[in-house]
Amino acid sequence: MLFFIEVLIGGLLAGVMYSLVALGFVLIYKASGVLNFAQGSMVLFAALSFVSILAMGVPFWLALLLTLAIMVLLGVVIEKVVLRPLVNQPQITLFMATIGLSILIEALGQMIWGSQVHGLDLGINDIPFNFYGVFISQFDLFAAGCAAVLVAGLSLFFHKTKIGRALRAVADDHQAAMSVGIPLKHVWTVVWAAAGFVALVAGLLWGSRLGVQFALTLVVLKALPVLILGGFTSVPGAIVGGLIIGATEKLAEVFIGPYFGGGIENWFPYALALVFLLIRPDGLFGEKHIERV
Amino acid sequence: MIYRETGQYKSNYGADEQIFPIRQDRIGVMIILALAYLVVPFIGNDYWFSAILIPFLVLSLAAIGLNLLTGYAGQLSLGSAGFMAVGAFAAYNFMLRIEGMPFLLGFILAGLSAAAVGIVFGLPSLRVKGFYLAAATLASQFFIEWVLTKFPWFTNYSASGVITAQKMVLFGYAFDTPVSRYVLTLVIVTLLALVAKNLVRTRTGRDWMAIRDMDVAAEVIGIPMLKTKLLAFAISSFYLGVAGALWAYCYLGTVEPQAFELTRSFQLLFIIIIGGMGTIVGAFFGAAFIVFFPIFLNLFTSTVFAGQLDPGMLSHLEQFVFGSLIIFFLIVEPLGLARLWQLGKQKLRLWPFPH
Amino acid sequence: MAESRHLGDIILKIDHISLSFGGIKALVDISFQVRRGEFLAIIGPNGAGKSSMLNVINGVYHPQTGTVTYKGETRHHMPPHRAAELGIGRTFQNIALFKGMTVLDNIKTGRSLKIKPNFLMNAIWFGPARREELEHRRKVEEIIDFLRLEDIRRTPVGMLPYGLQKRVELGRALAAEPDLLLLDEPMAGMNIEEKQAMCRFALDVNDEFGTTVVLIEHDMGVVMDISDRVVVLDYGRKIADGTPDEVRQNPEVIKAYLGVGH
Numbered sequence: 001m002l003f004f005i006e007v008l009i010g011g012l013l014a015g016v017m018y019s020l021v022a023l024g025f026v027l028i029y030k031a032s033g034v035l036n037f038a039q040g041s042m043v044l045f046a047a048l049s050f051v052s053i054l055a056m057g058v059p060f061w062l063a064l065l066l067t068l069a070i071m072v073l074l075g076v077v078i079e080k081v082v083l084r085p086l087v088n089q090p091q092i093t094l095f096m097a098t099i100g101l102s103i104l105i106e107a108l109g110q111m112i113w114g115s116q117v118h119g120l121d122l123g124i125n126d127i128p129f130n131f132y133g134v135f136i137s138q139f140d141l142f143a144a145g146c147a148a149v150l151v152a153g154l155s156l157f158f159h160k161t162k163i164g165r166a167l168r169a170v171a172d173d174h175q176a177a178m179s180v181g182i183p184l185k186h187v188w189t190v191v192w193a194a195a196g197f198v199a200l201v202a203g204l205l206w207g208s209r210l211g212v213q214f215a216l217t218l219v220v221l222k223a224l225p226v227l228i229l230g231g232f233t234s235v236p237g238a239i240v241g242g243l244i245i246g247a248t249e250k251l252a253e254v255f256i257g258p259y260f261g262g263g264i265e266n267w268f269p270y271a272l273a274l275v276f277l278l279i280r281p282d283g284l285f286g287e288k289h290i291e292r293v
Numbered sequence: 294m295i296y297r298e299t300g301q302y303k304s305n306y307g308a309d310e311q312i313f314p315i316r317q318d319r320i321g322v323m324i325i326l327a328l329a330y331l332v333v334p335f336i337g338n339d340y341w342f343s344a345i346l347i348p349f350l351v352l353s354l355a356a357i358g359l360n361l362l363t364g365y366a367g368q369l370s371l372g373s374a375g376f377m378a379v380g381a382f383a384a385y386n387f388m389l390r391i392e393g394m395p396f397l398l399g400f401i402l403a404g405l406s407a408a409a410v411g412i413v414f415g416l417p418s419l420r421v422k423g424f425y426l427a428a429a430t431l432a433s434q435f436f437i438e439w440v441l442t443k444f445p446w447f448t449n450y451s452a453s454g455v456i457t458a459q460k461m462v463l464f465g466y467a468f469d470t471p472v473s474r475y476v477l478t479l480v481i482v483t484l485l486a487l488v489a490k491n492l493v494r495t496r497t498g499r500d501w502m503a504i505r506d507m508d509v510a511a512e513v514i515g516i517p518m519l520k521t522k523l524l525a526f527a528i529s530s531f532y533l534g535v536a537g538a539l540w541a542y543c544y545l546g547t548v549e550p551q552a553f554e555l556t557r558s559f560q561l562l563f564i565i566i567i568g569g570m571g572t573i574v575g576a577f578f579g580a581a582f583i584v585f586f587p588i589f590l591n592l593f594t595s596t597v598f599a600g601q602l603d604p605g606m607l608s609h610l611e612q613f614v615f616g617s618l619i620i621f622f623l624i625v626e627p628l629g630l631a632r633l634w635q636l637g638k639q640k641l642r643l644w645p646f647p648h
Numbered sequence: 649m650a651e652s653r654h655l656g657d658i659i660l661k662i663d664h665i666s667l668s669f670g671g672i673k674a675l676v677d678i679s680f681q682v683r684r685g686e687f688l689a690i691i692g693p694n695g696a697g698k699s700s701m702l703n704v705i706n707g708v709y710h711p712q713t714g715t716v717t718y719k720g721e722t723r724h725h726m727p728p729h730r731a732a733e734l735g736i737g738r739t740f741q742n743i744a745l746f747k748g749m750t751v752l753d754n755i756k757t758g759r760s761l762k763i764k765p766n767f768l769m770n771a772i773w774f775g776p777a778r779r780e781e782l783e784h785r786r787k788v789e790e791i792i793d794f795l796r797l798e799d800i801r802r803t804p805v806g807m808l809p810y811g812l813q814k815r816v817e818l819g820r821a822l823a824a825e826p827d828l829l830l831l832d833e834p835m836a837g838m839n840i841e842e843k844q845a846m847c848r849f850a851l852d853v854n855d856e857f858g859t860t861v862v863l864i865e866h867d868m869g870v871v872m873d874i875s876d877r878v879v880v881l882d883y884g885r886k887i888a889d890g891t892p893d894e895v896r897q898n899p900e901v902i903k904a905y906l907g908v909g910h
Binding site for chain 1: 435
């Protein structure tokens with residue numbers, strides 16, 4: 001039983017890491033209806049930039065600020081160069097454009113910063129501590145804390161600031177938002193900048209977990225089932241979806257996996273999300289929409 | 294002045310419903326086929342056959358398969374390489390386990406196996422659309438990869454997971470030289486491309502496009518959603534399955550599940566985006582581009598940078614240009630090279646007059 | 649002219665249909681009948697539930713209560729493709745053409761149900777597939793001639809102006825040779841000449857092919873001259889049903905259109 005709880009908690013905390021990536025997707029999807037496949041590459045780009053700047057001898061906090069500036073710039077450029085010209089195209093076209101974007105950013109990152117694997121130490125001990133007999137990773141707890149702060153921050157931003165309210169209006173209805181004088185382009189720019197920031201946080205946490213390397217882009221594949229489960233438009237959905245995926249994935253891997261020779265973590269979340277999808281086609285928190293003809 | 298349809302009057306609908314209604318197009322295709330069948334086999338060398346022409350043909354075939362599903366029926370698939378894997382390993386096992394199985398029958402069975410798997414993974418398309426479906430096709434990609442890696446029966450308990458393709462013998466003739474494998478591949482690809490063209494210009498293809506462009510209207514017209522979508526998945530997977538078998542048997546000779554990873558699925562998607570979604574000829578353009586572009590880039594950089602660029606940098610550069618091109622095509626010409634080709638012909642029709 | 653034409657038996661009977669989305673009542677207890685060969689107009693202000701009514705008839709929406717009887721078959725719910733098989737054709741308020749396809753292919757697709765060869769025959773082309781494609785091409789060309797679309801048959805519909813797109817959509821519906829044709833605001837957004845042309849086409853379909861037509865329009869003027877009978881909806885309720893003259897004098901209709909106090 002204790003072992004079960006330990007696996008469960010480990011899974012939930014891993015799920016928080018998935019949620020972090022999924023959050024970036026939700027931000028952009030909410031505001032512009034684009035499923036940004038390049039989110040994973042942005043995570044890699046952020047982590048790569050940060051460790052490379054750090055390696056130049058720049059102090060930690062300054063490096064963080066510089067990377068943030070780079071990510072915001074990247075987000076703004078993407079919005080202007082790639083997505084603005086594709087406004088009103090079918091969603092699938094936009095999605096394919098972001099797939100192109102993802103390999104472009106991957107290549108760009110490695111062309112600028114090199115492709116060797118970097119370590120990233122955030123100075124957090126990864127020694128598990130004992131909590132009534134259950135071992136919990138300190139690092140995972142820290143990551144969960146970061147995610148919580150991020151979500152709280154984003155919620156405040158959306159609900160308390162003028163730009164946040166504008167953003168929610170845009171998410172509801174582009175046309176209507178424009179007609180009441182919300183500068184759509186301005187809002188999109190802010191969203192992409194914010195997505196760059198989320199990518200940075202995810203990049204730092206994932207980077208210090210896995211090492212900063214190409215494989216970081218694959219976190220996008222972990223985030224997709226989370227999004228299916230939670231719905232593409234819901235911040236709470238991204239969190240809850242992440243937790244569910246993280247927990248079931250670890251439990252399945254530990255308790256069911258051995259019967260199949262293991263290695264099921266690649267497809268299991270998808271299968272889970274799919275089964276769920278057949279029951280609720282719009283996800284856990286997704287908005288139901290009525291098709292009009 | 295040469296490319297002009299003036300004077301080619303059609304007196305019946307049969308003449309207008311040909312694959313190439315314009316005479317010059319028919320002549321052009323004949324010339325290309327004649328070159329491919331009668332000239333290339335005699336002037337090409339082994340390197341050209343094995344490293345360029347065969348992969349080009351196989352990728353074209355696979356891209357046609359993906360294009361039927363994504364370009365025509367509008368169901369975005371990110372798992373196409375998975376179906377290639379099914380084809381490759383199905384062909385291997387049919388020939389391994391059934392004594393005297395002719396390899397052509399093996400290829401057909403490979404296609405049918407992939408089609409069956411395709412139908413199963415196409416089932417979610419009845420409930421979910423767009424991104425949700427794209428994500429679901431990723432599940433097929435990972436699941437197939439996992440099955441082929443985890444169950445050694447499929448690789449006949451090969452320790453490395455690599456399978457070696459059996460010999461291909463037809464009426465006592467063994468296809469064991471690069472040129473013979475090139476001709477074999479060419480025949481299969483020509484035939485299947487023709488079949489694909491026939492499918493898309495008849496009701497089957499129109500129903501697919503109808504679902505792609507406006508599914509509610511298609512349903513109101515009476516097009517059966519379930520049957521039409523699953524048929525698209527089945528036929529697309531059949532093409533991918535045969536392409537997978539050709540990849541193993543005619544191109545590499547040995548193959549492992551890792552040859553059909555997600556990057557291959559993306560590669561096929563890039564081929565149809567660059568070549569032209571919803572066209573058959575686009576698959577060939579796109580495949581040619583993806584095969585030849587790295588070679589040109591390599592030549593170009595080694596001339597400009599005098600070989601200074603390390604291979605890692607070169608592959609990043611290649612990726613970078615691909616990524617940019619995909620975005621470029623989606624923004625500027627969503628119908629890809631096939632559309633540019635068509636526009637070029639349009640201009641030629643009027644040339645030398647401006648209008 | 650309305651009186652001179654012979655009307656047949658009842659082809660469509662709407663019986664106490666109610667439909668709501670969440671808390672919003674789109675249709676409340678609607679009943680009316682359509683006779684074979686009739687030209688019926690459903691009119692009403694915006695949001696009166698006209699499109700919802702059509703969507704119920706051909707099965708896109710499922711009403712909570714009530715039945716639809718079509719050709720003697722009574723159903724609570726009929727799937728859209730079944731409606732098509734039974735000969736119900738339809739155009740849409742917001743053009744729902746297949747944008748990537750040519751005019752010719754759009755209209756051909758309208759005939760899909762009548763084209764029998766399966767995909768294997770299509771793959772081979774020679775034989776049944778070719779024979780049927782050519783035969784149906786001839787039928788499609790008749791529609792193209794009828795609607796005067798000859799010079800644009802190879803044009804992708806996405807590139808056509810609005811008025812022509814509406815005409816192509818009519819062609820696509822006609823291609824199935826429907827017994828009952830539902831037209832959802834075929835004249836919306838058109839100039840007066842285009843409206844007249846569209847009226848002409850709709851009337852010709854009704855006259856020449858004997859097709860029963862149910863037409864939706866929010867502009868009273870146009871339909872009064874061409875319909876045999878008019879049903880008026882307002883806020884999801886039927887407020888009038890009769891000949892154009894009867895409806896024109898109905899006080900409720902006047903109120904709905906002009907507002908109270910006039």
